[in-house]
Amino acid sequence: MRRQLSSLDFMQTFSGKLELALKNLSMAQFPPDASRTMRKFASSEVAELLDVTEAYIRQISLKEKGPTPEVTANGRRLYTLEQVLELRTYLSEHGRKKWINPRRIEGEECQIIAVTNFKGGSSKTSTTIHLAHFLALKGYRVLALDLDPQASLTSLHGSLPGFDAREGDTLFSAIRFDDPVPTKQLIHKTHLVGLDVICAGLDLTEFETSVALEMRKSGGTSFLLRVSQALEQVADDYDVILMDSAPSLNFLTLSSLTAATGVLIPVPAHMLDVDSTGKFLELAASYMQILSDMGTSAQWDFAKFLVTKFEPNDHPQANMTALMRQVFGEDLLLNMVIKSAAVADALTWKQSLYEVQRARFSAPKTYDRAMESINAANSEIENLLWRSWGRE
Template sequence: MTRHLSSLEFMQTFSTKLEMALNNLSLAQYPPDATRAMRKFASSEVAALLEVTEAYIRQISLKDRGPTPEVTANGRRLYSLEQILELRLYLAEHGRKKWMNPRRIDGEQCQIIAVTNFKGGSSKTSTTIHLGHYLALRGYRVLAVDMDPQASLTSLHGALPGFDYREGETLYSAIRFEDPIPTEQIVQPTHIAGFDVICAGLELTEFETAVALEMRKSGGTSFLLRVSQALEQIIEKYDVILLDCAPSLNFLTLSSLTAATGVLIPVPAHMLDVDSTGKFLELAASYMQILDEVGTSAQWDFAKFLITKFEPNDHPQANMQALMRQVFGDDLLLHTVIKSTAVADALTWKQSLYEVQRARFSAPKTYDRAIESINAANAEIEALLWQAWGREQ
């Protein structure tokens, strides 16, 4: 029997068509000459971020002791994120509140958090981007590293000026074995103050082949240090580095887990997702045992599970949540991230919830529930950072 469908022709045809369609959509959202900007924040939002009263913010503004906000026709005061950071530093210098400026001090290590799981669709990228933006809004210096060749985290930033993954501007250029470039050359600033990214692209898959060839030559495990060595070059510039890992336990993920000081495992409360997570942990344990035997074990400050896409009124999910709490105990974060159309809509617009104005949603209460859920989980993770740094809560 003769088959008439060419696999090569099929893959090439639709790869090209889909890439063109998505590029056109991206250009429509963010034209090459467009400047993407973070939204401005009302004084009530600023007060919440700084954990002071709105009256105190207004008093500082009236006395010209901080940044000058934009005042709208109806008298609302709006602050840019840069002004919020300026105000934070001003209050840290003149106020009495400890840790108003949360950036790490001497003796506190940069926290490198690997966000990982076996199964696609567990909200790894959504977790990473919302945690990263939350920390940046809180005043931390954050770097997000896209470790997935599918580059979802990268695409969320629209058209980054001057970036093209085909021209060696991804993480692979800094971790390859031959002629790696300085890591600082691949760090991309974003429109969010305090939040930078290292992008991904298809060339990241080359790391797997390169490691196999290197192991054939030397037989060692030096590849495990490639990510940590690359990050070491820029670590002093950041308080937190987030690694958005691929949905597989490959060489790159192993190198990420070795570089990490903490691990976050997002898990939807569904049987298939939990079962897949069990297999991920089993396989990871077998790899970690091998690493222990060769003296390259990974040590972390914390490792936590996070329930994502949770629907509280769904009885099977509630049962699965109870099972997970029984099994994982204190290693399961107390707060869950609920399933929300607000999050899905924001990601469709290539934004996190922190970037989108509440008024843009047709059902603002949906936004309120989603942001409350995300804030609670992120605050719990922030507390883990403070605990690792030895700070008083």
């Protein structure tokens, strides 16, 4: 019996239709001639970002020191992100807080953090984008690196001028074995000052084939150093590099883990997710053992688990979190990222929660709870960076 449906026709038809539909949607949200900008920040938000009082910010403005904010009809002071960073520099030069400008100094190495877990839906991309935006708003120089061929992190930045995944504008061009390009050529500026991105595309899958061919020709584990060597070219320009890994433990993920100085493993507090994470750890351990036997190993400053999509009133999740805390101990971050409709809505708009005005949500308290949760987790991760740099 001859089946009627051609697999080739099916895949080609709907990949084309879906690509066109999503392209039209993206064009409607961000037309080619539109430039995406970051929202402005109220003085209360600026005070929180700079860890000073709002009265102090107001006093500086009244004395006409630092940047001049926009003053609305009702007297609110609004600052652009560029002005927030200018104010941070001003306070670091004239204030008493040593680390109000947190950028690393001589002797502190760029921190390269891999956000990884081969369980899909564990919030790797959400964790990466919110951490990247948090750190950029705090004044760090951040590079976000998309290592997932599905390119979710890339799509969250809208239409980036000059980016074309079909023209090899991804990290694969820098880590391929034949004629690699300089990593700096692949970096794109985003609409957030202090945040750059290297985008992803389907050509990242070619790394798996090229590694297999290279190992057949020369053997060894040189492929493990490809990501590290690519990032070494630009590490001096950044304080933190964040890598959003694919939901698989492939050659590219292994190379990123070798390049990393720290690892974050997001885990939803569900039985299937925790069980999958256990299998991920078991498989990773077997690979690391093979690499260790060959004289190659990855050394990190820290590796932490992060509970994501947590629902406080869900008893099974509370029990699973308690189990994880018992097993992982201090390697499980104290703060958990709650499941929130506010985060889901923001990502639907191709934005992080930091980009969206609170007033846009019909239930602002939902926004507040989500923001409090994300800020707490990100602050704990920031403390890990400081500890790695030897700061108090």
